[in-house]
Amino acid sequence: MVEYSVILKRYKGSTRPDVCVFRDEDRDKALKEMRKYCQRNGFSVHDKDGWFTIADIVLVEKEPIAGTPVISETPYRKLFKD
Numbered sequence: 001m002v003e004y005s006v007i008l009k010r011y012k013g014s015t016r017p018d019v020c021v022f023r024d025e026d027r028d029k030a031l032k033e034m035r036k037y038c039q040r041n042g043f044s045v046h047d048k049d050g051w052f053t054i055a056d057i058v059l060v061e062k063e064p065i066a067g068t069p070v071i072s073e074t075p076y077r078k079l080f081k082d
Contacts (some may be wrong), residue, residue, distance in 0.1 A: 002071065003064040004030035006037065008045050009056045016052070019045055027061075031079065034059055038076060 006022040022033040034057055043054050057076040062068060 001025060001064065002061055005060045005062065006030055006034045007058045007060050008037075008054045009058050011053075011055045016047070019047075019054075025064075027059075030059060034076060035080060038080070 003025055004027050005020050008019040010016050010018055021037055024030050038057055044051050045054050059074045061071040
């Protein structure tokens with residue numbers, strides 16, 4: 001079984017962690033949430049210290065078992081041609 005996560009990737013060198021905004025076993029649901037997030041927030045994230053620009057929104061495909069390697073990471077721009 002594979003799990004899909006929508007991850008907000010920070011810029012290299014950032015001290016803040018990446019953020020997972022959605023996780024599900026259904027790829028289509030993950031893609032819908034990914035697109036919806038981008039349409040609402042663009043390439044930014046809000047946390048306790050305010051709004052921050054992010055480097056990318058990424059769809060991560062992985063087995064839901066701790067320690068298993070990531071199967072694939074696909075950036076938003078490769079999935080959607082806005």
